[in-house]
Amino acid sequence: MSGSYTQELEVAQKAVRIAAQVCQAVQQAITTESLAKKDKSPVTVADFASQAVICRELQAAFPDDPVIGEEDSAELKTAEAAPFLENVQKELSQIGIDGSPEDICGWIDRGGSHTYASRFWTLDPIDGTKGFLRGEQYAVSLALIVDGKIDVALLGCPNLYSEPNNQGTKGVLLYAVRGQGAWQVPLSGGEPQQIHCSSAETFSDARLCESVESGHSAHGLSARVADALGIKNDPVRLDSQAKYAVVARGDADIYLRLPTRPGYREKIWDHAGGVLVVEEAGGKVTDVTGKPLEFTYGHQLEENLGVIVTNGKLHEAVVSKVVEARQAEEAQQQ
Ligand SMILES: Nc1ncnc2c1ncn2[C@@H]1O[C@H](COP(=O)(O)OS(=O)(=O)O)[C@@H](OP(=O)(O)O)[C@H]1O
Ligand SMILES: [Mg+2]
Numbered sequence: 001m002s003g004s005y006t007q008e009l010e011v012a013q014k015a016v017r018i019a020a021q022v023c024q025a026v027q028q029a030i031t032t033e034s035l036a037k038k039d040k041s042p043v044t045v046a047d048f049a050s051q052a053v054i055c056r057e058l059q060a061a062f063p064d065d066p067v068i069g070e071e072d073s074a075e076l077k078t079a080e081a082a083p084f085l086e087n088v089q090k091e092l093s094q095i096g097i098d099g100s101p102e103d104i105c106g107w108i109d110r111g112g113s114h115t116y117a118s119r120f121w122t123l124d125p126i127d128g129t130k131g132f133l134r135g136e137q138y139a140v141s142l143a144l145i146v147d148g149k150i151d152v153a154l155l156g157c158p159n160l161y162s163e164p165n166n167q168g169t170k171g172v173l174l175y176a177v178r179g180q181g182a183w184q185v186p187l188s189g190g191e192p193q194q195i196h197c198s199s200a201e202t203f204s205d206a207r208l209c210e211s212v213e214s215g216h217s218a219h220g221l222s223a224r225v226a227d228a229l230g231i232k233n234d235p236v237r238l239d240s241q242a243k244y245a246v247v248a249r250g251d252a253d254i255y256l257r258l259p260t261r262p263g264y265r266e267k268i269w270d271h272a273g274g275v276l277v278v279e280e281a282g283g284k285v286t287d288v289t290g291k292p293l294e295f296t297y298g299h300q301l302e303e304n305l306g307v308i309v310t311n312g313k314l315h316e317a318v319v320s321k322v323v324e325a326r327q328a329e330e331a332q333q334q
């Protein structure tokens with residue numbers, strides 16, 4: 001059942017704002033330590049603190065809703081991580097959230113579900129942790145999925161300005177409720193503005209964005225696709241779901257995320273927040289074969305490969321060039 005989701009949006013906005021505040025405080029510290037997870041990817045005090053804060057707020061308002069979040073407290077519970085956990089506790093306490101180490105691990109693990117449910121939240125407490133560590137773009141991404149459809153979505157982007165080319169206010173919150181448009185408001189508060197994708201219908205001036213890390217999206221292949229489409233501008237590389245944000249605002253027209261290795265499945269928390277914001281702004285999101293993303297398999301997009309995001313008007317042409325370029329690459333490898 002879908003609805004107006006007034007309470008969900010209010011609770012989620014408050015949670016994302018508090019989480020963004022913690023992330024900003026940690027990023028402003030002179031050194032941000034990180035732990036390496038099992039897959040060797042980094043995780044910081046801010047990732048854990050952000051997940052703790054958001055799960056705590058969701059627990060209070062919607063105790064029955066499962067949360068499929070990126071982090072869990074396993075790494076925090078080792079003896080070596082004790083000082084790290086203490087820092088998470090300190091950061092939370094600075095914003096008036098006092099909890100024991102057990103409380104904090106409990107909040108984080110509220111987000112530990114990996115199983116599909118008819119109603120659940122998905123959370124990336126810091127998307128683009130590598131960007132966060134470099135002092136560049138990152139996003140707090142939260143979405144509510146009901147019967148497999150994203151109904152509420154939020155992207156908190158503390159380092160993204162409200163207008164292109166670093167103009168306007170630094171730090172924005174983008175959000176959407178299905179059927180109610182996409183909106184942007186400064187993280188510090190103010191009047192929300194409705195946002196729309198670009199109306200570009202041709203490729204010569206199109207602006208394409210992609211991941212900074214070449215391990216997350218195939219840069220060579222996207223360059224060949226851009227060439228084939230007649231795109232003249234160089235790609236803009238930025239971390240995190242800020243890429244969805246810039247397409248939703250019309251600052252970019254296309255976001256390509258092309259698989260770098262065959263076995264990788266995209267994680268739902270890397271996309272859910274961004275997808276609805278773009279769709280409600282008039283854009284379109286599919287995988288690299290043109291299939292809609294399916295959020296019904298638990299924590300991964302099991303039946304999808306990569307992601308193509310556009311302003312809608314350019315979508316079909318981009319998908320067909322990506323399909324061609326992938327086929328050509330495959331033929332060459334044989
Ligand atoms: N192989 C591979 N392919 C695709 N995606 C991957 C891969 N490995 C990791 N990840 C996920 O990439 C997330 C960050 O994506 P970004 O687009 O922000 O990357 S980048 O920082 O711009 O390079 C990152 O999210 P965070 O961990 O939240 O930062 C990962 O979930
Ligand atoms: Mg990560």
Ligand SMILES: [Mg+2]
Binds near residue numbers: 124126127128269
């Ligand atoms: Mg992520």
Ligand SMILES: [Mg+2]
Binds near residue numbers: 124125127129
């Ligand atoms: Mg993350």
